[in-house]
Structure formats: structure tokens, C-alpha cells
Amino acid sequence: MTTPALEVTGLTRTYGTGAAAVAALNGLDLVCAPGTFTAVMGPSGSGKSTFLTCAGALEQPTGGRVVIAGQDVTELTEARRTRLRRERIGFVFQGFHLLPYLTAEQNVALPLRLAGGRIDAAARPRIRELLDRVGLGDRTGHLPAQLSGGQQQRVAIARALATGPDIILADEPTGALDSHTAASVLALLRSLVRELGATVVMVTHDPVAAAYADSVVFLVDGRAVGRMENPAAEAVAGQMAHLDELTARTEQELV
Amino acid sequence: MLTLALRSLRHRATAMTATFVAILLGTAVMGSFTPLIQVALEPGTPSAERETLLILGGVVGAWGTVIALFSIVSTVGVTVRQREVEIGLLRTVGAEPRQVRALVRAETLLVALVAAVLGAAVASLTSRALLDLLQSGGVVSEQVAHSGGLTALAATVVLLLLVSLTAAGMAGSRASRGPATVVLSEARTGTGRLAWWRWVVAAVAVGLASSSVAMTMATGKDAADPSEAMAMTGSLGLVVAVGLAALAPLLLRAGSWVLRPLLGGTSGHLAAYNTSRRSHLLAGVLAPVMVLSAASVSILMLVGIDERTLPTGLPPEVVEGFETANLLNNVVTAMICAFAAIMVVNAFAALLADRRLELYRLRLLGATPGQVRGSILAEAGVVAAVGTVIGLLAAQATIVPFAYVRGEGLVPDAQLWLPPVLVAGAVALTLVSAAGATSRALRTTSGAR
Numbered sequence: 001m002t003t004p005a006l007e008v009t010g011l012t013r014t015y016g017t018g019a020a021a022v023a024a025l026n027g028l029d030l031v032c033a034p035g036t037f038t039a040v041m042g043p044s045g046s047g048k049s050t051f052l053t054c055a056g057a058l059e060q061p062t063g064g065r066v067v068i069a070g071q072d073v074t075e076l077t078e079a080r081r082t083r084l085r086r087e088r089i090g091f092v093f094q095g096f097h098l099l100p101y102l103t104a105e106q107n108v109a110l111p112l113r114l115a116g117g118r119i120d121a122a123a124r125p126r127i128r129e130l131l132d133r134v135g136l137g138d139r140t141g142h143l144p145a146q147l148s149g150g151q152q153q154r155v156a157i158a159r160a161l162a163t164g165p166d167i168i169l170a171d172e173p174t175g176a177l178d179s180h181t182a183a184s185v186l187a188l189l190r191s192l193v194r195e196l197g198a199t200v201v202m203v204t205h206d207p208v209a210a211a212y213a214d215s216v217v218f219l220v221d222g223r224a225v226g227r228m229e230n231p232a233a234e235a236v237a238g239q240m241a242h243l244d245e246l247t248a249r250t251e252q253e254l255v
Numbered sequence: 256m257l258t259l260a261l262r263s264l265r266h267r268a269t270a271m272t273a274t275f276v277a278i279l280l281g282t283a284v285m286g287s288f289t290p291l292i293q294v295a296l297e298p299g300t301p302s303a304e305r306e307t308l309l310i311l312g313g314v315v316g317a318w319g320t321v322i323a324l325f326s327i328v329s330t331v332g333v334t335v336r337q338r339e340v341e342i343g344l345l346r347t348v349g350a351e352p353r354q355v356r357a358l359v360r361a362e363t364l365l366v367a368l369v370a371a372v373l374g375a376a377v378a379s380l381t382s383r384a385l386l387d388l389l390q391s392g393g394v395v396s397e398q399v400a401h402s403g404g405l406t407a408l409a410a411t412v413v414l415l416l417l418v419s420l421t422a423a424g425m426a427g428s429r430a431s432r433g434p435a436t437v438v439l440s441e442a443r444t445g446t447g448r449l450a451w452w453r454w455v456v457a458a459v460a461v462g463l464a465s466s467s468v469a470m471t472m473a474t475g476k477d478a479a480d481p482s483e484a485m486a487m488t489g490s491l492g493l494v495v496a497v498g499l500a501a502l503a504p505l506l507l508r509a510g511s512w513v514l515r516p517l518l519g520g521t522s523g524h525l526a527a528y529n530t531s532r533r534s535h536l537l538a539g540v541l542a543p544v545m546v547l548s549a550a551s552v553s554i555l556m557l558v559g560i561d562e563r564t565l566p567t568g569l570p571p572e573v574v575e576g577f578e579t580a581n582l583l584n585n586v587v588t589a590m591i592c593a594f595a596a597i598m599v600v601n602a603f604a605a606l607l608a609d610r611r612l613e614l615y616r617l618r619l620l621g622a623t624p625g626q627v628r629g630s631i632l633a634e635a636g637v638v639a640a641v642g643t644v645i646g647l648l649a650a651q652a653t654i655v656p657f658a659y660v661r662g663e664g665l666v667p668d669a670q671l672w673l674p675p676v677l678v679a680g681a682v683a684l685t686l687v688s689a690a691g692a693t694s695r696a697l698r699t700t701s702g703a704r
Binding site: 058079082083085086087091093097099100101102106110111113114115116143159 | 521524525528529532533613616617618619620621622623626
């Protein structure tokens, strides 16, 4: 069996102490094989965002393990985690998070620069290729303000791919886009998985977005309560409407 | 509105500190001099002393008003800009632009009231000390008595309050313009063309200064009154610096292009593009750095040249006039430098508070805190380098003609160590305020999302 791109075991994250303590994650288990596209869905407050910050080594969990391509990130120091984050994890955010004063090409190259590399003759064609791949080969010299929302998100996706990461974590990547642009961005993410063998984990609350994934994991109260393979939007929406049944079932299993 | 202003103030006590310090300092400095006007107008004051006292009080009072207006506009503007989101939110829930302006005015007035009254209290002591100093230095005779100057102090407080209200009005109308939204306009880039009035300000200032320089150098040596050259050239360095400050975004872009080969590494790379593509942001820091270096270098060199070359055997009342002029020079310079320094520190703090999200983003992408800090320090380095070089060039508009007229040639004979020391001070101030502001911004980003 190949090493999973992401393996999360018994993940807990508690905010506050004593009576005011809130468990955002409550023993979450999740495995993503390389070359898969997984959507993580759940209602507000189900722990989606906390899962992403812990899996992305942005935040230290209270308990449990996060293993990225065989490397346990929970036992690393902050400096080592920063290094791992920029080399092995690519992030795509709802708000794009491009640097406003860098061109598309410079934004894509930024993770390589931060990792200490000079942008040499070998790196440059690769960056161009990535921008070509996301359909922005003719926009490399544009600043974010000169690009549409969909184009900015494509730049962000190319940037997430720049270091050749083991996993791409996407947080509501289409949340700020209209439905037409959103569809093309999601199709791009899926094609990256199919054609480049990338591994994508996407947090979303949109059943249509989730339907682009290979599988959907449902999160309720900080735990995975169900999984659906080859999801269709209607089925996902139906399941979201009846999450309480999934919760009841897992509780019975636990008893 | 007043209740809202009070609550809002309690929430952002630190943000208002810069405004508070600027007004306090402004009142204290101006309030030390303005009672001299009142003393001059007392019936018991000899008429010979009256003129000296009126000049001292009037010059510092007028300069102080202009400088205080500049720095209060800058500090209030900054605190308002930091709250773009909050003001947008207020407007989306139904606050009219008029109400937003009223809120900003009320807040500023409250801060200004406390600061100006405290400043006046300080001034009531320092103005007595000042008169003692003038008397022991022989500038003013011992017969003159300090009358307390309560009227003058009250007038100073009122003047500062009016200045603060004007500043708040300007900041408030900028903030309440445009559609109501809670979105930050972060992506504004600064490569656009400069407004026409900036070119006009720069052209008028440089044109005025160069014609004065030419006139002084052509006729100044033959002038009967040795103080004429000083009056002609004293403020030229400052005039050029203020004029060029109108072109600050352009100068920063050019400077960062020149310095780009020196900006190595990831931090330097980021700094190079930030200084050239968002020059309008850092221009707010560059302008006071230019003014600070130009003012300090030009006036202190001028005083130095004057003290070396003052002809001997002049009648005592003329010597006294020179002493007064140099005292004024030093006080006004100190005042300009203090306010410019406040503006540098404040502008950096505001800039980085605005850029908190951007710094957080860099951290998300895997930048270490060191890389983030490095890039901001590199930006500050570019600003300091451009600002001090241009400040030094501007200062030549005062130094060259005055040294020439006083027979020292185009380059002064002594004190050439002074400009490097002052430049080092300006550079250090810029870097330290950038480092301090970055640490604060990074501390707050670690929790923010």
C-alpha cells in the first residue's frame, strides 16, 4: 500500500479551558491517498476550518496526529513546520491571498523564493508552464488588480503547485466566485488531480463544488460522520439535509 | 455621537497616541513662545525689546501652526484609514457620510482638548524658562517681566483645537467618500500618474528656490546688511524638500529602481517590488524623512557658517539680532525635526497596521518571521536612502549660496561631519520605527485570520 498523502488520526483541537472549553475537532480520522480529490463538508461550526489549519500545519492540534506523506507534522518545531508547509503543502484560499504588488508570475514564484531558491533558468519555464496549465499563459506580467476573481484564483492555484507539494489544501476556493467561474476553477482542480496526479483536499459547504471531488467526507461536531464516493450534487445536498441521521448512526456504532 | 466617540476612543487609545503626542508637543512648543507676544504688548515693555519679542513669538507661532497642521492631518488621517473597515461597516448599517465626519471630529476634538490643555500647562512653565534664558543670553533685557501669558496660552489652545478640527475634517471627508462598503481597497497600485497639482507644487518650489539661490549668489556679497543673505537662503532647503515631497511616489519608484541591484534575497525582492509598485503607500513615510533630513542639515549648517563668518566690530544691536535669528533657527529646526520624526514613526505604524493581512499571507505561504521582517526593513532602507539623499540635495539650496556669500566658497569650511551624523540619525529613526511597527504587526497577525 502506498503512503497516504494525508493521514489524520484522532485529531482533537480544543479552544479555551475549563467550562468555557469548546472542542472544534473531536477525534477526527481521515486518510487521503495520493492522486485523489477529497471534499470535506459540514455545517457551520463543524470544525472544517480548524481541520484545515491543523492539517496545514498552521496550528498545533490539542491531540492526535497529522501525517503528511509519511512525515508527522505534530512533532515538529514551529520553524520546521514553516519549512514543511512551504515545501510540501500548497494552499488555496477563498480570498485568493495574492500579494498585490507582485505580478502573476512573481506570485507563483514566491513559494520557491521563500524556500530560499533563486529563480534560475530551470525554474522560470516551470513557472510559465504552471501559468499555462491554469490558462493564464498570456497574463504572466499582470498585477492581481488587473485580473478577474477567477483569474486571481487560478494564479493562486498555480502558486500552490509551484513547489510540487504532496498535498493541496483548498479552503472554500470558489466561495468568492460566481457560479460560472467557480465551475471552471473546480474543473481545473479536478484536472490537476487527473492529469498531474496532485492530491487535493477541499473544504466547502457547497454541494455542487463537492460533486467535483472523488469522495466527500461529512463533518459534524468535529468528527467525520460519513463518506460518499463519486458524489453527485443532489446526493450530497440530500445527505447534508439529513446529517442528523449520520450522527445517530455513528453514535450507535460507538455504543 | 459623543457617546459613540467616547466608546470608540476607549477602544483605540493606542491608535490616538500619535495624534495626542503631536498636539501636546505642538501646544507646548508654541505655548512657550506665544506668551512672548503678550509680554511684548504689555505697556511696561521697552519698545526696543518689543520688536525682538514680537518676532520670536510670531515666527515660532506661525511656523508651529503650519507644522502642527501637517502632522495632525497626517496622524488623524492615519487613525481614520486604519479603520476603513469599521467606517465602511458604520456606513452599511446606515451612518451618513455627515455622521462619519462628525464621529471623526468628535473623537479628534476630545483627544485634542486633553492634549492641548496639558501642553499649555507644560508651556506655562517652559515659557518662563525661555524668557529667563533669553535674558541671561542677553537677547532680551532684564527689565522685561513675564506676565504669565494666560491670554496667549488660551489663544494657542484655541488655535490648536481649530487646527485639529480642520485636520479631522479633511481626514473624515476622505474616509466618507465613495460607496459604503466593508471591503479594503488593498489592491490599489501606485504606478498611476501623479496628480497635476503635485507637479505644480514641485515646480513652484524648485523654481522659487533656484531663482532665490541665483539672486543671492549674484547680489548677496555686496549687500549692506549681512543678515539679508540668511533671510534669503534660510528656508530654501526646506522649500525644495517640501516641493519634492509632493513627488515622493515618483522619487521612491526611481530610487527603488536604482537600488534594485542591491536588494538581494527573498526579502530584498519583495521590498523592491513593494516600493516600486505601491510607492503611494511608502511615500507617506518618505516625505517626512526628506523634510527631516533637509531641514536639520540646511539650518544647522547655516547657523554654523553664520557663527564662523559673522563680521567683527558690528554694533551690539546687530549682533543681538543675529543671536535672535540663530536661536529662532535652532528652535524651528528642532520643532520641524521633532514633528517629522513623529510622522515617520506614525506613518510606519499605520502602514504596517494596514498591511497586517498581507504579512499574515506571507506567513501562510511559508515565509519565516525573519523573512517578513527582513522585507519590511529592506523597504525602510530604500525609503531612508532615497529620503536622506534627496534631503541632502535639497539642503544644498540653503548651504551653497549662504557659504558662497559669506566667503566660504561653494562648500562650507567646517562642520562637514554634521550632515553624515544627521543622515545617520534619520536612517536610524526610519529603520527603528519600521522594526518596531513590524514586531507589533507580526504579534497581532499570529492570532488573526
